[in-house]
Amino acid sequence: MNKYIERPRYLCTLGGAVGTIKVLPGVIPVIHAAAGCGGNFTNAMNGAAGYLGSGYCAGQALPSSNVYEKDIVFGGEERLAEQISTTMEVIDGELYFVVTGCMVDIIGDDAVAVANRFRQDGKPVIAAETGGFKGNSYTGYDLVLSRLFTDFVEKNPVKEKNTVNLWGIVPIEDVFWKGDLAILKALLGKLGYQVNTFFGEGETLANLKNAAAASLNIIVSDVYGVEPAKIFEETHGVPYIIAPLPIGSAATEQFLRTVSAALNVEKAVTEQVVAEEKSRYWSYLERLADVASDLDLQRYSVVVGDSNYAPALARFLADDLGWLPELVVITDDFEEEKQQLVTARFDNFTSGFRPKVVFDTDTSNVDKHLAATWPRNNNDRYFDSFSPAFVLGSSLDRDFANSIGATHLSVSYPISNRVVLDRGYVGYRGALSLVEDIFGLLVGGR
Structure with a gap:
């Protein structure tokens, strides 16, 4: 059956x-x-x-x-x-x-x-x-x-050196797609490029029709949009690269370097953009250093999401916040080959942390995976509790978070307990919004 x-x-x-x-x-x-x-x-x-x-x-x-x-x-x-x-x-x-x-x-x-x-x-x-x-x-x-x-896209043998296309963020399934695209577009703009995102702010159908004039297609996913990228390259002669969705300083710096290498951007330009963005990013985060230390706001965490957001969120938690994302549940129904592609994204965290990664589409199984990863207390005299904890998932994961006494933030589809307009979580700027949302919940009851 x-x-x-x-x-x-x-x-x-x-x-x-x-x-x-x-x-x-x-x-x-x-x-x-x-x-x-x-x-x-x-x-x-x-x-x-x-x-x-x-x-x-x-x-x-x-x-x-x-x-x-x-x-x-x-x-x-x-x-x-x-x-x-x-x-x-x-x-x-x-x-x-x-x-x-x-x-x-x-x-x-x-x-x-x-x-x-x-x-x-x-x-x-x-x-x-x-x-x-x-x-x-x-x-x-x-x-x-x-x-x-x-x-629909018109053939054009003439390529514009400073124009690129970007996709791989699935509208609506990524509830923050519009904000995310705006952030990435602005970030690549600082490298000197015009970016067609098709689904973002200020886009027109003409941008899509003339997309064959781009010099490169940037796919911010290991799986979503990759097959269309191959078709685009075959039909219009525009190559593509895969640069996974970046959240936070470490991931976004790697994203910028990957794109810059593919576009042959002058090293000095890339270094200046990275330096400016990192300086701004950490100038805000350092404000939280005292409160995070004094109130002991480090958390064990569970991440539940698709293959774009789950690796990006786990890396952000481990590398930028210093948290411990012990379990990551990826909710895509993938064959083995795609699972291996996505799993490899957890091997190169700057912090050296390596979470337990499982693929499962069923909401009720998240609790079972945590029990297998972190054994429950069986009335032992000494027991390392999975606490304090934080769950980043969807609205479906609120009951699970409550069952383990964890704070919960909805960041992946479906989200029915938040109103989302132009919010985005990618890049440096989006990560600051994510930090505000996470720490805002932690101190909300004070």
């Missing part, structure tokens, strides 16, 4: 695709799926991503073919064509992106062919097959990017 996922921390492929499309400027998602699909994951996105909201032409106003029994029996391609035409009549958009659900993929509806008929007539319509059974939100993100890179 196949194992089910208990309280999953992501949506289906279709949900991830819609989440990716809805935050692209000027792009209208059109669902070709059974009635109810859009409403179900709309509620999951809006209520579990720091109260995201619907935005323009999304939420309950999402265009959908809402296929039913007749379409399933005889095919729903004509129903889809009707929906695309109607959507274009009543909703202004620069691009209409069709995504499909499980039912229509199973019966073999060719949504891509339907979209191509519109494109042949000069209409801005593209499509991707995103049946929910193909994977999860991250799969939808990859499928959408891959289709955009082949069918």
